[in-house]
Amino acid sequence: MNDIMRPATEWELKSMIMALAERAIPVEILGAGSKRGIGRPVMAPVALTTGAMRGISLYEPAELVMSARAGTPLSQIEVELASHGQMLPFEPVDLGPALGTDAGLQTIGAVFAANLSGSRRIAAGAARDYLLGVRGVNGRAEIFKSGGRVMKNVTGYDVARGLAGSWGTLAVLSEVTFKVLPLPDDVATLVYPDLTDDLAIELMSTAMTQPYEVSGTAHLSPTLVRRLRHKGLSKETRSLTAIRLENFTRSITYRKQKLRELLAAYGAPLELELESSLEFWSEVRRLSFFPANGTHLWRISTTPSTAAALVSAVRRHMRVEAFYDWSGGLVWLETPASADAGSADIRRAVATHGGHAMLIRADEAVRRTVEVFQPLGPAVDRITRGIKTAFDPMRLLNPGRMYATL
Amino acid sequence: MRFACFRVAFRPLFGYVHPRLLMAQPLDEEPGERTSEMSSIALPLPDPDIVTQRDQIVRDLVAICGADAVISDEDGRRAFETDALTAYRRMPLAVVLPTSTEDVAAVLKYAKANRIRIMPRGAGTSLCGGALPLEDAIVVGISKMNRVLEIDFHDRFARVEAGITNLAISATVAPEGFFYAPDPSSQLACTLAGNLAMNSGGAHCLKYGVTTNNVLGVKMVTMDGEILEIGGAHLDSEGYDLLALIVGSEGQFGIITEATVRILRAAEGARPMMIGFESSAKAGICVARIIASGIIPVAIEFMDKPAIEVCEAFAKAGYPTNVDALLIIEVEGSEQEIADRLAYIASIAHELNPLALVVSASEEQSAKIWKGRKSAFGALGRIADYYCMDGTIPLAHLPHVLEQITEICSRYGLGVANIFHAGDGNLHPLVMYDANKPGDNDKAEAAGAEILTLCVSVGGCLSGEHGIGIEKRDLMRAQFTDEDLAVQLRIKSVFDPDWLLNCGQVFPLDAVEAAMAEAAAAPPEAAEPGPAEAA
Structure with a gap:
C-alpha cells in the first residue's frame, strides 16, 4: 500500500475517483485509518484518505447544528462543541485502544460512515439519528448531497442516513452535517456491585423504564472490572453495573434518590459524582478494558432480555468476557484467539436469540476467512447488492470490506 | 459499468411506461374527467389497456383476497379518490383492503406480473397528495391490518x-x-x-x-x-x-x-407556558436563547397574530390576543423540575420584555392550550380555504422569512397565518384563499411554491414532515441537482425497477424518465464476482 491519495477539496476528490473509474482501479477509503483493521481486508492497489479535507464549515449553537468536512478529527469537533457547552449526543465509541492504536484519532466522516455509537445511544439514539445531511462522491464520480442542515427534513429519500454504517462502500463523504445537544450540567452514576448477568440486565432495564431519563447503563464482568484504571474503582474485583444520570444538579439529586429506592433490592450502590462519573464513562467509551491482547472482540446487538442467554450459549463453547452496554442490548464479547474467532458458535447463538454480530478485532488472516459483518438473508442481500450497484457499479470503493461480493 | 437491477426490468418496458410519462397532461385537459381548478400538477396518463381490463382485474383480486377485501363499485372507490390534498382526485381502478401480509404479497405479485400500478394507502391523511391514486392503479389500503x-x-x-x-x-x-x-x-x-x-x-x-x-x-x-x-x-x-x-x-x-x-x-409530568411578544423577531430570538442556554423543551410552538386569533376564537384556549407572536413551550419532569425549568425559561424571556407570560396552572389549562394549537388547522378551515405549507428553515432566518412570506402572500392578494414547530424551524404557513373564487387556487399554489423556494434559498428544505407527494414534486430541483436526484432515483429502481409503486410522485416526471433511460442504456452486467475475486 504505497500510494495514498489525499484530496483537499471535494473537486479533487471527484477528479481522483473519476481517474480511478476510468482505469477501473479499486481504492481503499480511509479517514485517519484508525478503524482500518475492521472489516474484511480490502484488496485495492491504492488508498484514499479524507484527512486533508478538514475544518468546521458551519456551527450554529443556537440551532444545535454543525457541518464539518469529513476528514476533520473528531477531537477537534468535540473541543469546539465543548467550548460552547455542547456535545455529540450519541457519544461515539473510540475503538483505537481496542485495536491497538492511540485513542482520539478518528475523523468525523468515519464516525458516521461506521455508525458506531456509545453508551448514550440507548437514551439518545445512534450516530445515524443525528446525521442531518451529507455531501460526497459516489463510485460514479458524481458529487451529490442529501438531507441538509435543518432538524426536520423529509425532502426526498433519506440517503444521508442510509449512508451511515456503509463503511465507505457506497460513497466517499466529503462533508457531514449533524445535530448536537447541550452538555448536561451534571453527571452522577450509581454502581451496583456483584450482580449476575441476568440480574444486571434486569436492573438496567428496570432503570430504563422509569421516567428518570437514565442516559447510560453498563455491566462489566469481574475480569473487565479488574482492568479498569478508574481511580475509585481500581480495587474492585466484583462485577459492576452502572446507571448514569445526566441533568441539572437538582434533577440528578432527586432522580438518584428515586432510583436508589426503586432499585434497593439489588443492593447498595456505590455512587460516582461528576468527575468520577466522567472518568468511568470515558473508559467505557474507549473500551479501555479490551486492550489489544491477542484475543478477538465481537460486537453483538440483540434485545436486552435475550442478551444473557446469548452470552451463556457462547460461553458453553469458549471462555468469554462480556461487557453489556445499552441495558444489555449491546454485548461486547472478548473471545480467545482461534482460527475462526469463535464465529461458528457466536453466529449460531445470534441466530437462536436474534440480533446481529460483527467481528471487531481479529487478524487479517481470520478476517479473510470468516464473515466479519452479519451474513445477510437472500432477499436483503439482493437489495444490498442493488444499492451498491446504484452507487458504485464498478465496485471501486472499499471492495469486499463488508461482504465478499460487495 | 453495471446496472444489475435495471437491465432486465426496463427493456421490455421501454416504449410502454415511457410514453405515458411523456404524454402526462394536466388533469383538467382530459375529456370526461371531473375537473378541478387546483390542477397545475401533471399526472401520468392511465394506460388504456389496463383500464379496459378492469372487470377482469377486479375478478382476479377477489380470487386472491376474497370479495370482502375488494372494493370495485364507483361509490366505494370514491372514498379513495383523494387524500387531505382534496383539490386533486382520481378514481382508482380498484381498491383492496387486505387483512394479511401474505395477501398484500399476493396482490403485488399479481400486479407486477400484469404491470398494474399500485398506490399504497394508510388513512389517506396526506397533505401533499401522497395517497392520490391513478386511474390505472390498484389502491392497496392496509387500514384493516391494525392489530x-x-x-x-x-x-x-x-x-x-x-x-x-x-x-x-x-x-x-x-x-x-x-x-x-x-x-x-x-x-x-x-x-x-x-x-x-x-x-x-x-x-x-x-x-x-x-x-x-x-x-x-x-x-x-x-x-x-x-x-x-x-x-x-x-x-x-x-x-x-x-x-x-x-x-x-x-x-x-x-x-x-x-x-x-x-x-x-413518559415523564412524570409535563406543563406548557405561553410567552407573547410584539414581534416575530423577538419570539425567534427567545427560541434561540432558550436552546442555546442548554434547555431542550419537549416542544416549542409558534403562532402569529392571525393564527392566534383564529385558534382563540375556536378553542377559547386563553391565548393572549394583544401579541403579534406567541410561543407555547412545554417542559417535562417532576413537579419541582417543571417549576425549575419554566422559571428558567421565564427568566430568559423576561430579558426580551414579553407582552404576556402565562404558565399553565392546571391540567385543564394545559389541555386547553394544546387543544388550541392542535386544532389550528381545523379552526382556520372554518373561516377560509387554506393551503398548508411545510418548509423548514434555519431558525436564524425566521424574522426575514416571515416578512417575506407576508410579502409573497399579499402580492397574490392572499392572507396567511403562520403556525409552526419553532424549536426545529419547521414552518406551516397556511395560505388562505377562496376556493370558489376563480383563479384563487392557482394563486395559492403559486404563493406556496414561492414560499418553499424561499425556505430552500435560506438553507432550509421543501418539506419538514408532510412529504413531497405530488404537491412539491416539481419543486425538487429547487433543492436538488440532477445528480442528487439520480442518486435517489436509482435507489427506487433497486426496489421497484418497473416503477409501478406510487408512480408520478416525489420526483419531477422528466427526472424519472431520465433515470429510466439511464437504466435502459446500461451495458450488460459483468459476471457476478465470486468471493475469491473479492478477497
Whole structure:
C-alpha cells in the first residue's frame, strides 16, 4: 500500500475517483485509518484518505447544528462543541485502544460512515439519528448531497442516513452535517456491585423504564472490572453495573434518590459524582478494558432480555468476557484467539436469540476467512447488492470490506 | 459499468411506461374527467389497456383476497379518490383492503406480473397528495391490518400491524406509563404505515425525534411480492441501513405491513407556558436563547397574530390576543423540575420584555392550550380555504422569512397565518384563499411554491414532515441537482425497477424518465464476482 491519495477539496476528490473509474482501479477509503483493521481486508492497489479535507464549515449553537468536512478529527469537533457547552449526543465509541492504536484519532466522516455509537445511544439514539445531511462522491464520480442542515427534513429519500454504517462502500463523504445537544450540567452514576448477568440486565432495564431519563447503563464482568484504571474503582474485583444520570444538579439529586429506592433490592450502590462519573464513562467509551491482547472482540446487538442467554450459549463453547452496554442490548464479547474467532458458535447463538454480530478485532488472516459483518438473508442481500450497484457499479470503493461480493 | 437491477426490468418496458410519462397532461385537459381548478400538477396518463381490463382485474383480486377485501363499485372507490390534498382526485381502478401480509404479497405479485400500478394507502391523511391514486392503479389500503402483535415493556418496543393509527399505539401502552413519541396533528386518524412512509414528525419531536428515530424494524412487501424483514427489536442495522432508506420513501419501495417501534416511558409530568411578544423577531430570538442556554423543551410552538386569533376564537384556549407572536413551550419532569425549568425559561424571556407570560396552572389549562394549537388547522378551515405549507428553515432566518412570506402572500392578494414547530424551524404557513373564487387556487399554489423556494434559498428544505407527494414534486430541483436526484432515483429502481409503486410522485416526471433511460442504456452486467475475486 504505497500510494495514498489525499484530496483537499471535494473537486479533487471527484477528479481522483473519476481517474480511478476510468482505469477501473479499486481504492481503499480511509479517514485517519484508525478503524482500518475492521472489516474484511480490502484488496485495492491504492488508498484514499479524507484527512486533508478538514475544518468546521458551519456551527450554529443556537440551532444545535454543525457541518464539518469529513476528514476533520473528531477531537477537534468535540473541543469546539465543548467550548460552547455542547456535545455529540450519541457519544461515539473510540475503538483505537481496542485495536491497538492511540485513542482520539478518528475523523468525523468515519464516525458516521461506521455508525458506531456509545453508551448514550440507548437514551439518545445512534450516530445515524443525528446525521442531518451529507455531501460526497459516489463510485460514479458524481458529487451529490442529501438531507441538509435543518432538524426536520423529509425532502426526498433519506440517503444521508442510509449512508451511515456503509463503511465507505457506497460513497466517499466529503462533508457531514449533524445535530448536537447541550452538555448536561451534571453527571452522577450509581454502581451496583456483584450482580449476575441476568440480574444486571434486569436492573438496567428496570432503570430504563422509569421516567428518570437514565442516559447510560453498563455491566462489566469481574475480569473487565479488574482492568479498569478508574481511580475509585481500581480495587474492585466484583462485577459492576452502572446507571448514569445526566441533568441539572437538582434533577440528578432527586432522580438518584428515586432510583436508589426503586432499585434497593439489588443492593447498595456505590455512587460516582461528576468527575468520577466522567472518568468511568470515558473508559467505557474507549473500551479501555479490551486492550489489544491477542484475543478477538465481537460486537453483538440483540434485545436486552435475550442478551444473557446469548452470552451463556457462547460461553458453553469458549471462555468469554462480556461487557453489556445499552441495558444489555449491546454485548461486547472478548473471545480467545482461534482460527475462526469463535464465529461458528457466536453466529449460531445470534441466530437462536436474534440480533446481529460483527467481528471487531481479529487478524487479517481470520478476517479473510470468516464473515466479519452479519451474513445477510437472500432477499436483503439482493437489495444490498442493488444499492451498491446504484452507487458504485464498478465496485471501486472499499471492495469486499463488508461482504465478499460487495 | 453495471446496472444489475435495471437491465432486465426496463427493456421490455421501454416504449410502454415511457410514453405515458411523456404524454402526462394536466388533469383538467382530459375529456370526461371531473375537473378541478387546483390542477397545475401533471399526472401520468392511465394506460388504456389496463383500464379496459378492469372487470377482469377486479375478478382476479377477489380470487386472491376474497370479495370482502375488494372494493370495485364507483361509490366505494370514491372514498379513495383523494387524500387531505382534496383539490386533486382520481378514481382508482380498484381498491383492496387486505387483512394479511401474505395477501398484500399476493396482490403485488399479481400486479407486477400484469404491470398494474399500485398506490399504497394508510388513512389517506396526506397533505401533499401522497395517497392520490391513478386511474390505472390498484389502491392497496392496509387500514384493516391494525392489530397490536407484541408489547415488551422490558425491552421497550411494540410490534404492530402498520395499519394501526398513530394514537392507538400510545393508547395501548399508556396504562403502563409508556407512549410512542412521534405525534403528528392527524394522529387520531393517520396510520403508522403512512407515518413510516412520510417519516412523520409532530409537535414533540424537538426532544423525541421523528418517525425514523423511533422505529426499529419493518416487515415490508416488495413489488415482487417478496416479504422482507428489516431490523427487529434490537438496535442498529447489520449491513446497510435499509430501514433509513425505507422510512420516508413515501411508499415507493414497498408496502409496510408490520413495524417494531420504540416505546418510551413518559415523564412524570409535563406543563406548557405561553410567552407573547410584539414581534416575530423577538419570539425567534427567545427560541434561540432558550436552546442555546442548554434547555431542550419537549416542544416549542409558534403562532402569529392571525393564527392566534383564529385558534382563540375556536378553542377559547386563553391565548393572549394583544401579541403579534406567541410561543407555547412545554417542559417535562417532576413537579419541582417543571417549576425549575419554566422559571428558567421565564427568566430568559423576561430579558426580551414579553407582552404576556402565562404558565399553565392546571391540567385543564394545559389541555386547553394544546387543544388550541392542535386544532389550528381545523379552526382556520372554518373561516377560509387554506393551503398548508411545510418548509423548514434555519431558525436564524425566521424574522426575514416571515416578512417575506407576508410579502409573497399579499402580492397574490392572499392572507396567511403562520403556525409552526419553532424549536426545529419547521414552518406551516397556511395560505388562505377562496376556493370558489376563480383563479384563487392557482394563486395559492403559486404563493406556496414561492414560499418553499424561499425556505430552500435560506438553507432550509421543501418539506419538514408532510412529504413531497405530488404537491412539491416539481419543486425538487429547487433543492436538488440532477445528480442528487439520480442518486435517489436509482435507489427506487433497486426496489421497484418497473416503477409501478406510487408512480408520478416525489420526483419531477422528466427526472424519472431520465433515470429510466439511464437504466435502459446500461451495458450488460459483468459476471457476478465470486468471493475469491473479492478477497
